[in-house]
Amino acid sequence: MMLLSGDPPRSRVLTLILVVIILALAATPFLFPGAKALNVAAKICVFAALVASYDLLLGYTGTVSFAHTMFYGIGSYAIAIALYGMGANWAAVATGIVIGLPLAALLALAIGLFSLRVAAIFFAMITLAVASAFQVLASQLSWLTGGEDGRSFQLPELLRPGTVLISKNLFGFEVNGRILTFYLVFAISALMILALLRVVNSPFGRVLQAIRENRFRAEALGFRTVFHLTYANCLAALVAASAGILNALWLRYAGPDTSLSFSIMLDILLMVVIGGMGTIYGAIIGATIFILAQNYLQSLMGVASKAASEAGLPLLPGLLHPDRWLLWLGLLFIASVYFFPTGVVGRLRHGRGDKSAGTPH
Amino acid sequence: MTELAASDPLPKPKRDLAPILLPVALALAMIPLVGSPSTWLTLTAASLAMGMMIFIMASGLTLVFGLMDVLNFGHGAFIAVGAYVATLVFAPFAASVQADSLWLNLAVLAPAALLSMAVSGALGLVVERVLILPVYGQHLKQILMTTGGLIVAEQTLYALWGPQIIPMPLPASLRGSFILGDVAIAKYRVLAMLIGLAVFVAIQLVLNRTKLGLLIRAGVENREMVEALGYRIRRLFLGVFMTGSALAGLGGVMWALYREQVHASMSDELTVLIFVVVIIGGLGSIGGCFIGAILVAMVANYGGFLVPKLALVSNILLMVAVLMWRPRGLYAVTSR
Numbered sequence: 001m002m003l004l005s006g007d008p009p010r011s012r013v014l015t016l017i018l019v020v021i022i023l024a025l026a027a028t029p030f031l032f033p034g035a036k037a038l039n040v041a042a043k044i045c046v047f048a049a050l051v052a053s054y055d056l057l058l059g060y061t062g063t064v065s066f067a068h069t070m071f072y073g074i075g076s077y078a079i080a081i082a083l084y085g086m087g088a089n090w091a092a093v094a095t096g097i098v099i100g101l102p103l104a105a106l107l108a109l110a111i112g113l114f115s116l117r118v119a120a121i122f123f124a125m126i127t128l129a130v131a132s133a134f135q136v137l138a139s140q141l142s143w144l145t146g147g148e149d150g151r152s153f154q155l156p157e158l159l160r161p162g163t164v165l166i167s168k169n170l171f172g173f174e175v176n177g178r179i180l181t182f183y184l185v186f187a188i189s190a191l192m193i194l195a196l197l198r199v200v201n202s203p204f205g206r207v208l209q210a211i212r213e214n215r216f217r218a219e220a221l222g223f224r225t226v227f228h229l230t231y232a233n234c235l236a237a238l239v240a241a242s243a244g245i246l247n248a249l250w251l252r253y254a255g256p257d258t259s260l261s262f263s264i265m266l267d268i269l270l271m272v273v274i275g276g277m278g279t280i281y282g283a284i285i286g287a288t289i290f291i292l293a294q295n296y297l298q299s300l301m302g303v304a305s306k307a308a309s310e311a312g313l314p315l316l317p318g319l320l321h322p323d324r325w326l327l328w329l330g331l332l333f334i335a336s337v338y339f340f341p342t343g344v345v346g347r348l349r350h351g352r353g354d355k356s357a358g359t360p361h
Numbered sequence: 362m363t364e365l366a367a368s369d370p371l372p373k374p375k376r377d378l379a380p381i382l383l384p385v386a387l388a389l390a391m392i393p394l395v396g397s398p399s400t401w402l403t404l405t406a407a408s409l410a411m412g413m414m415i416f417i418m419a420s421g422l423t424l425v426f427g428l429m430d431v432l433n434f435g436h437g438a439f440i441a442v443g444a445y446v447a448t449l450v451f452a453p454f455a456a457s458v459q460a461d462s463l464w465l466n467l468a469v470l471a472p473a474a475l476l477s478m479a480v481s482g483a484l485g486l487v488v489e490r491v492l493i494l495p496v497y498g499q500h501l502k503q504i505l506m507t508t509g510g511l512i513v514a515e516q517t518l519y520a521l522w523g524p525q526i527i528p529m530p531l532p533a534s535l536r537g538s539f540i541l542g543d544v545a546i547a548k549y550r551v552l553a554m555l556i557g558l559a560v561f562v563a564i565q566l567v568l569n570r571t572k573l574g575l576l577i578r579a580g581v582e583n584r585e586m587v588e589a590l591g592y593r594i595r596r597l598f599l600g601v602f603m604t605g606s607a608l609a610g611l612g613g614v615m616w617a618l619y620r621e622q623v624h625a626s627m628s629d630e631l632t633v634l635i636f637v638v639v640i641i642g643g644l645g646s647i648g649g650c651f652i653g654a655i656l657v658a659m660v661a662n663y664g665g666f667l668v669p670k671l672a673l674v675s676n677i678l679l680m681v682a683v684l685m686w687r688p689r690g691l692y693a694v695t696s697r
Contacts, residue, residue, distance in 0.1 A: 062501055064501060064504045114681065114684075122684075124432070124504055125432075125636040125639075125640055126640065128632075128633060129636055129637050129640075129677055132633045133676065136673045137673055140673055266508070318521065319517075321520065323519070323524070324519065324520050326516050327512070327516030327517060330509050330513040330516060331509075333512070334492065334510065334513065337496075337502055337505045337506055338506075
């Protein structure tokens with residue numbers, strides 16, 4: 001209870017699903033052999049933290065930001081450029097963190113102060129414009145960022161796959177640097193999600209929810225809404241940048257496609273809404289569903305597309321082509337905004353007749 | 362304040378000229394920086410043409426927001442759909458497009474543009490009924506819904522036409538430039554300017570000289586009052602939404618011809634540009650949108666010529682500068 005900041009999942013089914021997801025993630029290196037399963041599990045961890053930080057903005061303060069991938073990208077690029085430039089050592093990792101995190105926070109502060117000075121309605125549009133400019137900048141400054149190719153780099157000795165920590169004959173499993181990296185990603189993501197849970201259940205988090213419900217009234221009650229919103233922005237940016245660092249460490253690469261592109265922003269949006277806005281737990285569920293679908297549904301669609309084209313149906317093969325999986329997720333997204341705006345978590349909680357589930361409007 | 366008698370005409374509202382002078386001042390300030398007058402003229406013509414195209418695409422968005430407080434993040438989809446529909450007309454009549462006869466070219470171009478507008482407008486009807494009607498008055502859900510709509514529209518375009526870039530050659534008689542002395546102005550840019558100006562004048566005439574326009578302007582200022590007077594503002598809004606979508610389709614055709622290619626991702630690229638224009642102009646203001654579009658195009662053209670590296674972030678810098686000066690855009694029309 002202390003760990004969850006007094007905000008348990010509040011639904012037996014939800015608790016069960018969460019426990020299964022977390023246990024499965026924790027045991028992935030031993031349960032599911034192969035590089036793909038481990039990659040998927042690491043991606044779920046990173047995205048769960050990233051989406052939870054976005055939920056702090058979207059679900060708890062009701063502001064739509066399109067610049068979240070920018071902060072994610074800043075974290076990724078900071079660590080990648082540091083490790084690329086300084087060589088594979090821990091000093092470089094520290095440099096990347098020390099430069100990346102404050103940079104993200106400062107930029108979030110600047111955007112927050114600037115766009116909150118102007119009409120609040122501009123926020124989504126301004127963040128979209130800033131993020132797209134940043135993306136162009138990152139792909140053009142190729143001497144620093146490697147342009148479209150991005151930057152590949154080596155990890156410090158301890159985290160490399162070649163480093164055997166516990167040899168196979170001890171437990172029957174080999175624990176190498178890759179698995180250590182996975183647990184690093186897993187642990188830090190879990191810590192960040194727990195920290196976010198702490199934030200949203202603190203008095204500060206309550207004020208954020210008050211601002212979401214009625215900004216004018218929150219202001220009338222004497223809360224400095226600009227301060228709270230900017231602070232929430234910076235916190236979300238910090239977590240997003242940390243998630244970016246984890247992602248780059250896992251992939252040993254940072255590039256526009258893996259850390260900055262607009263499609264990642266849409267992915268995050270889909271995950272938050274499908275999982276459930278304003279719940280934090282929704283982030284874990286949304287990220288799991290989405291990334292599993294991204295990695296395994298596509299092959300299923302390929303089979304369906306082939307079957308449709310063999311049956312000679314018009315149009316369907318194109319619509320079912322594996323590259324068009326976003327089409328179906330987009331439809332799912334619209335349907336879930338329409339029919340269950342509280343997402344999977346809200347549904348599960350509501351099913352138990354619990355009216356206190358977060359329902360942002 | 363002097364007392365007004367009942368029979369006196371209403372005092373004319375003060376004209377706010379500063380925003381209009383802004384692009385003029387910017388253009389004049391660029392003369393010494395660019396150096397050669399002929400280059401300056403070419404650049405200015407290019408920015409005016411680009412600005413007109415952006416204006417056509419952005420005008421619908423700003424009206425929709427102003428009238429009904431709806432943030433449409435899927436506006437870019439109408440642009441892409443318009444461009445794709447035009448390729449449908451262009452492909453079977455490739456010979457007429459390449460024929461060196463202005464009338465034969467226009468005989469293909471005009472129906473293509475009209476069909477694009479019709480399809481985009483019809484799509485606007487569907488989008489308004491299906492996506493926007495259920496979420497009136499809820500900004501957060503509007504943004505989510507329309508973003509979802511953008512994803513679906515883009516993916517459908519990919520599914521129907523494939524992911525490759527479709528070339529869209531300019532009609533033969535619109536290629537090349539008018540040469541005046543040592544100034545070269547591309548023919549197509551002149552056409553784009555003329556169409557843009559015509560759209561601007563038409564919108565202004567409808568808004569300022571007809572009863573329909575009066576209702577729209579009244580709705581922008583105070584929706585409830587217009588409803589209380591017995592007008593069905595939802596229907597009015599549907600009309601504005603469809604017109605805006607159709608204009609976005611027209612803009613899409615023009616932009617595709619300008620770039621001579623069509624791709625579904627053009628909606629992403631242009632959405633950002635349009636947002637910057639709409640924010641600069643002040644949400645809901647057609648005049649502001651017009652000036653904003655020209656400013657954005659000028660900064661892109663002059664900036665691209667003088668400091669190519671700066672062109673990447675020039676839009677953002679322009680937006681920041683304008684919002685520092687007027688936090689609600691050049692013309693703040695709505696009371697929101």
